[in-house]
Amino acid sequence: MxxxxxxxxxxxxxxxxxxxxxxxxxxxxxxxxxxxxxxxxxxxxxxxxxxxxxxxxxxxxxxxxxxxxxxxxxxxxxxxxxxxxxxxxxxxxxxxxxxxxxxxxxxxxxxxxxxxxxxxxxxxxxxxxxxxxxxxxxxxxxxxxxxxxxxxxxxxxxxxxxxxxxxxxxxxxxxxxxxxxxxxxxxPDFSSFNLPSDPIDVDLIPTGTSTVFLSINRYERKKNLGLAISAFAKLKKQLPVSKKIHLIMAGGYDDRVLENKEHYLELNRLAQQLDVKESVTFLRSFTDSQKRMLLNHSTCLLYTPDREHFGIVPIEAMYMKCPVIAVKSGGPLETVVDGDTGYLCEQEPDSFAEAMKKFVDDVSLKDRLGKAGRKRVEEKFxxxxxxxxxxxxxxxxxx
CATH class of the missing domain: 3.40.50.2000 (Glycogen Phosphorylase B;)
Known part of the structure; x- marks a missing residue:
């Protein structure tokens, strides 16, 4: 060979x-x-x-x-x-x-x-x-x-x-x-995703949370991660205090890369300024088991890069039956079916917040779109x- x-x-x-x-x-x-x-x-x-x-x-x-x-x-x-x-x-x-x-x-x-x-x-x-x-x-x-x-x-x-x-x-x-x-x-090879998922980590997903939004991307400015936090803040203002929603910012992080350090701190400051710091968890790098747990227990994935070349994370999320909200450009146009496996939005907080609210208002949406996403990955990818x-x-x- x-x-x-x-x-x-x-x-x-x-x-x-x-x-x-x-x-x-x-x-x-x-x-x-x-x-x-x-x-x-x-x-x-x-x-x-x-x-x-x-x-x-x-x-x-x-x-x-x-x-x-x-x-x-x-x-x-x-x-x-x-x-x-x-x-x-x-x-x-x-x-x-x-x-x-x-x-x-x-x-x-x-x-x-x-x-x-x-x-x-x-x-x-x-x-x-x-x-x-x-x-x-x-x-x-x-x-x-x-x-x-x-x-x-x-x-x-x-x-x-x-x-x-x-x-x-x-x-x-x-x-x-x-x-x-x-x-x-x-x-990706999905064999590792078929392993049993770990129980919910309460340090990442607080007990009593009704809706969990997840972002997975490197801590780089071009990944547009601030959009996820800004949209989350807008959504939170629209909801009664009794609605417990949470955002997890999980990102690749390398101490050797100055931008990773700077942008991590920038995003923390943004969450503080928008008064959602207590409802946002920042995770710097993660294990495979943590990734499975997050995708398995999150309501949907927020994928914020504009003109992303392809985007493997949306594929992984759909395979794990986690719907995707992504910017309407680049690779997600080929992977995410708007209204069927998730939503394609303008790269604006209002547009993302509107799509996110659908999952808060309709708890069955995750299951319905999640199953469609898994089917699409198995058939096309x-x-x-x-x-x-x-x-x-x-x-x-x-x-």
Whole structure:
């Protein structure tokens, strides 16, 4: 069977990391040999499969800087990924037929020195993820943006995570007009979700709470998490004091990332200003069992990012029969069916609060929409279909 190496910049606990881990599990289930090479892997801050031996990981180049005095994060990330590729091709003893790389394409010219086929998974064009407010920033990003487009086109196969990303790919990489990326939805392995759920944790969900709203996302400003708190505050003002509602803000958090620390404090201050601090629980990172418990016992999920590339969390929530309220843009347009598995709203507190109130007024809504969500995931977003498509892609590459 083919041997596949996954080359990833930072094997933490984000959505991109979950996607490549599930891809590795999918190929491993088909008999492929899989191995991760990454610039950073902290066993105290990673997914279970990368620390319990399910997936083997080699970390190289973590001594290289992540930034230069708080700047040049992209340049440093590119250097770290290129260094990892140099190690893989010229110095490692690993055998590989296919390299699955994602997020940073700058390593592809190095990988082409090997005989392996190169599969690049584009979560979203990196050049669109950074603002260019100053002339110096534009000058700094120009060669990086050029390199991203040029090297992306050097992959033997390009996959994207949604129809939305495929459209953005074509609009952004103008020189790759003859390249048509294939959509491979990053569907998680739901086997862990089938395990028995833990009892309600009263430290997270207070006793007597009638309606529980849940947000799961990294503590990053682009995730628009303030929308969930603002909408919750508006809803709370509309309800009598006897209605006990609660909001749980569960987010990926990394002490090394300054934005995580800053935004966590910003959201706490927002909850204080809106006078809902006592009704909001902030959870920094969480275990798999906590995630199952939260999805199982929450009334619905609030998914706030605008123009999200795909969004794995809504899929996980629907599988757990937890309806989703999401911003009406990007990936959720492909996953959430408005009025059937949840609600698609404008990214405004009033719009979200209106949808949230439906679950307070009608206690049967969670069950009805939850069952429809589970059915949609099983029919449209199965891990078996994801595994089959990825396995065929690898075999077609080698032919």
């Amino acid at each position: 083919p041997e596949v190496v996954f080359l990833h910049p930072d094997l933490g606990i984000g959505g991109a990391e979950r996607a490549v881990i599930d891809a590795a599990l999918a190929l491993k289930s088909k008999g492929h040999s899989v191995h991760f090479v990454t610039a950073h892997h902290d066993k105290s801050h990673c997914f279970q499969e990368t620390k319990d031996g399910t997936l083997t990981v080699t970390s190289v180049g973590d001594w290289l800087p992540r930034h230069i005095f708080g700047h040049a994060h992209a340049l440093c990330a590119y250097i770290r990924m290129i260094y990892a590729a140099i190690f893989l091709v010229f110095f490692s003893s690993l055998k590989f037929d296919v390299v699955f790389c994602d997020q940073i394409s700058a390593c592809i010219p190095v990988l082409r020195w090997s005989r392996a086929k190169i599969l690049f998974y584009c979560h979203f064009p990196d050049m669109l993820l950074t603002a260019r407010h100053t002339f110096l920033k534009k000058i700094y990003r120009a060669p990086i943006d050029w390199l991203e487009e040029k090297t992306t086109g050097m992959a033997d196969c390009i996959l994207v995570n949604s129809q939305f990303t495929a459209k953005i790919f074509k609009e952004t990489f103008r020189s790759l007009h003859d390249v048509s990326p294939t959509v491979l939805y990053p569907i 199965s891990f078996n279909a994801f595994t089959k498509q990825l396995n065929e892609t690898v075999h077609n590459l080698l032919r």
